Amino acid sequence: MYPTLSKSIPLSFLALASVALADDNAESVSTLSFKNAFVNSGIVPEVIPALDPAVSFYATYKTEGDSNHSELLIPGSSLTVNEISTLPIEFSVENLNNATNITAQTRYLIYLLDADAPARSNPTARNLRHWLAGNFTLNGQNSSVLSTAQRLARPANSGPPFTNFTAPKPDANSGVHRYIMALYTQPARFNSAGFESVGMEREVANWNLSRWRTQLGLGPAIGATYFVIDTGANGGNGTSAPQGLGNNNQGGNGGNNNNAGGQGGNNDTSGAADIRASSVYVLGLTVVAAVFGGLIMV
8 A cells, every 4th residue: 555645744845755756866977078988988989980079968768677767878878678668758968058059949950879780790780770850959947867957859840750769679699789879950951851851861771970961961969978788688688777988898799798908897886776775765764754753644
């Protein structure tokens, strides 16, 4: 039986309980950390020649096993296929004032691609596009997990994405796949015209990013992040604890979760575990205090 709240519960208690339930301990990541993570992972220059982000670009997803827990995706987070079976629940940005030629009317586009399809050791379908959508705007709300970040939203009347979302499902034991999400300012001509109007093709494999940028008249990405799926773990379902800021610079074969130096393969998730344990502890103390104060009736 679920507990019911007494009508006499003070507002201060309700606020405390709300914070304890919603706090995901998310912290800002500097643009320099994003840049270094892409270099440490090998994405730069192996997949894209350079990244010099003007903004901190985030995605938020629901963790596997707890649909009420939202996690901020930081560069190098390791996800399961279940955690990315749908699009992230939100996208957000910080430091937008550092980007040039940005106004309140600016629109943005976002893509998701697999840099290592079909296998890390033999990426013959490199830059497999899983999703591409435009017309994102700031919606005037802050991120649900990071109050200093502004949410990006795509209006319902924007029409379908150019490339509909296809959930990543890499083959088991095909290495550690790196999935890149990048944010661009959208040229105004595409506010009412599709990308096909400049000859962009629907083919998703072996996506030539340089040619695409030229076709659409895009500048460099103003922000980007990435996550990995380790196809050698948990029967191909990967791991779920964020590893953080490019520490997942994995080797190309066998799905081993090794670092850049090729040593160890350690999956140290103690930091994430401590954070989650702390949230549970705070919530527990709140409930105990409430019970002893006679504020909750079961």
